[in-house]
Amino acid sequence: MPTLLMCFDAPLQSWGTRSQFNSRDTATEPTKSGVVGLLAAALGIPQDADEDIQHLAALRMGVRVDREGIVESDFHTVQNVPNTAGKNHRTAVTKRFYLADALFLVALEIEDTPLLNRLQDALHRPHWPLYFGRKAFVPARPLPTRGLPGEHQPITPHPLDQALALHPWLENQPHLRARHRPTPDEPAQTWLRTITDADPLALDVELRHDHPLSFRPQHRTYAPRAVQISHIPLTPAMVSNAAA
Numbered sequence: 001m002p003t004l005l006m007c008f009d010a011p012l013q014s015w016g017t018r019s020q021f022n023s024r025d026t027a028t029e030p031t032k033s034g035v036v037g038l039l040a041a042a043l044g045i046p047q048d049a050d051e052d053i054q055h056l057a058a059l060r061m062g063v064r065v066d067r068e069g070i071v072e073s074d075f076h077t078v079q080n081v082p083n084t085a086g087k088n089h090r091t092a093v094t095k096r097f098y099l100a101d102a103l104f105l106v107a108l109e110i111e112d113t114p115l116l117n118r119l120q121d122a123l124h125r126p127h128w129p130l131y132f133g134r135k136a137f138v139p140a141r142p143l144p145t146r147g148l149p150g151e152h153q154p155i156t157p158h159p160l161d162q163a164l165a166l167h168p169w170l171e172n173q174p175h176l177r178a179r180h181r182p183t184p185d186e187p188a189q190t191w192l193r194t195i196t197d198a199d200p201l202a203l204d205v206e207l208r209h210d211h212p213l214s215f216r217p218q219h220r221t222y223a224p225r226a227v228q229i230s231h232i233p234l235t236p237a238m239v240s241n242a243a244a
Contacts, residue, residue, distance in 0.1 A: 001109050001111050001159050001160075002110060002116060002156065003107050003109050003110070003152075003154060003155070003156050003158060003159060003160050003210055004108045004110055004116060004120065004155055005105060005106070005107050005144075005167060006105070006108075006123065006143045006144065006145060007103075007104075007106075007142070007144075007145045007156070008030055008102075008103070008104040008105075008106055008143070009104075009135075009139065009140045009170065010132050010139055010140045011100065012099065012100055012136070012137045013030075013031065013069065013102055013132040013133055014097070014099065014132065014133030014137060015030050015034045015100045015132075015194040016031075016034075016136050016210065017025040017210055021204075022092065022093075023094065023097075024095070024096045025097050026071065026086040026096065026099055028068070028102075029065055029104060029195055030063055030101065030106055030132075031210040032057060032061055032208075032210045032211050032212075033154075033210045033211070035061060035106060035108075036056045037142070037161060037212070037215065038130055038131075040052070040056060040215070041126060041128040041129070041130055042119070042123055042130060043118060043119070044078050044122075047215040047216055048214075048216050050214045050216070050241060051196045053212055053214065053215055059108045060108070060109040060162065060196075060197045061107065061108055061109075061196070062106075062107045062108075062160045062163075062180065062195065063104055063107070063189055063196075063198035064104065064105040064107070064164045064167070064194050064232070065102075065103075065104055065192055065194070065195075065196045066103045066104060066171055066192060067103035067171060068102065068105075069100055069102025069174070070099070071098075071099060072097070072099075073098070074095075074096055074098075075093050075095050075096065076093070076094045077091060077092075077093055077094075078092045079087065079091050084206060087199045098133070098134075098137070102224040103171065105145070105164065105170055106165050107160050107164055107167075108160075109159060109160045120144070120154065120155060123144050124144065127216030128142070145167065146168070148171065151207050159207055161196065164194055164232065165232050166238070167238070168238055168241035169192075169239055169241075177239060180234060180239070189234075190234040191233055191234065192231070192232050192233075193229065193230075193231055194230050194231065195227050196230070196231055197225065197226070198226045198227055198228035200226040201219065202228065204228060205226040205227060205228050206226070206227050206229060207224045207225070207227075208224065208225050208227055209222050209223070209224050210222055211225040222232060
């Protein structure tokens with residue numbers, strides 16, 4: 001089954017999972033709802049198109065963390081906030097969390113060839129602006145990846161798990177690449193964390209409540225999603241093929 005590969009790189013990203021008005025959290029990697037929302041924006045799918053949203057959410061997703069981010073926080077002052085009765089307007093301080101300097105390889109297994117081609121075109125020419133969790137957090141480089149030499153980029157014929165293990169390292173900072181460069185004579189010293197959709201009945205899975213069913217503004221609904229967390233070695237081939 002072919003896999004669509006995307007590079008999520010930005011100075012700041014935010015992937016909320018349990019956000020409320022006064023405290024908005026972030027996961028340490030892209031969520032299923034966040035990725036589906038980004039793809040829906042690229043395709044021009046409106047928020048009330050539940051069937052189209054659920055079709056995208058049904059795709060198997062995997063994430064490889066090529067650079068772990070740092071969780072930071074800031075605060076916003078919001079004025080004229082009413083109480084539950086709509087009275088006693090006041091000023092409130094809200095706390096926001098976000099990821100700094102994170103880099104991800106996001107993969108989607110897509111058997112539907114027309115959808116695969118539509119997504120590939122939409123990543124190059126998105127219908128609406130794309131961002132990573134907040135409108136100010138825009139991509140630092142194109143989402144379509146360069147892939148392996150000879151492949152139809154950003155589409156690889158490899159299934160998702162194999163694609164995550166083979167795809168070139170996305171790190172483009174020379175000093176970080178030099179620091180983690182393995183050699184053929186030495187085992188890999190760097191391991192990259194992966195988070196992949198898994199069978200809910202499998203062993204060692206973790207449930208996350210980020211599978212979107214509807215993005216309607218007043219009726220956002222989500223279902224649980226089973227993921228498996230693992231690690232893959234950073235091999236010499238992944239480093240030598242990495243973007244300069």
